[in-house]
Amino acid sequence: MSAEEKTVNAGSRWRLSLDTWAVLAAFLAALLIRAGVFKHVPW
């Protein structure tokens, strides 16, 4: 692994991955729908 990549990895230790952000966003949306904030999502 190059020095540059090592630096990137070390810096990204505390960053959430794209997957995790997507899961959190989806669960937030599900929570808002469950709580009745959004009663209907049109299509």
Next chain:
Amino acid sequence: MADAVVIPQAKPVQPALQFLRVIPGVLLLAAIGYAGKLLEQNVGAYAKAHHWTFPNIEYVLWAIVLGLVISNTVGVLEIFRAGVATYEFWLKAGIVLLGARFLLGDILKLGGISLVLVAIEITGSIAFMTFLGRAFKLKPKLTSLLAVGSAVCGVSAIIATKGAIEADDEDSSFSIAAILALGAFALFTFPLIGHFLHLSDKAYGLWAGLGVDNTAEATAAGALYSDAAGKLAVLVKSTRNAMIGFVVLAYAVYWASRGQAKTVGNKAAFLWQKFPKFVLGFLLISILATYHVFTKDQVGALANLSRWAFLLTFAGVGLRTNFREMRKQGLRPFAVGAIGEVVIAGFTLGLVYSAGKIFGW
């Protein structure tokens, strides 16, 4: 996966600024996706009103084609690029939300069948791509990247493997270009072949999930066939994605044993790092829906939200496909990828047919 987005950022950017940077591109994705939806609704009605014979083209195809036309004519302006790259985020959020439309029992049943098919597909694909790479005298690490890309989950798998086996940037660019070009090709050919062979939604969904490499393209190829096929394609593709850690670990151990990559220390941590977290989110939402945490209307709302997320994804698939850029990457890796993909498509179709015979579909 996440690495694909995080690694290329050379300069640290303030989170607020980063958020603002993605807005124009996200708006572009939404505009193209919505235009696709409007075209689906209006073109068919217009053709019918004027007594024209015109096929019913779904919003999925309109959104992809609009994106392709923009990307390959005027190109994607710099201001939109950061936002367009978020299509992976919408894809994964959409898959998690789609979990609400699956009962846990269905997932266990279909997931069990697809797990067996996925294991056979991964083994067969890696073996064949390795053979092809050697026959075409490609560099061994380039062969590894192409094999992982076609066996597991396209670009994400290539990026994950690149870091683990310390492959060259050039090799990963070659592999990504080949996999993306072939994914774009599969997007249009899979539904045509499926209709030609009169495949059922179940058979086609399984085939698209097994045979199309990138998750976005597999989702789109499934949705182009039918809603039911799209659901199943996502489930099978997610099962394939879940295997990524094991395959990348195997390659990392192999190349480390040859002294050409760093040794993997904590294998469990490595597997967790590579595991696609959205698969867990998908399962969790499905469990919540199965145990009636959501009402029927709420499940409908979650399903519609998932459709909106996929709409942005499909626009992104078109926008990020640039044939000129792909041509620059050279012919040999593309030829290996193309031969491999055709054989894998035939192989997976045979697997689906066999499974259909066994399970009586």
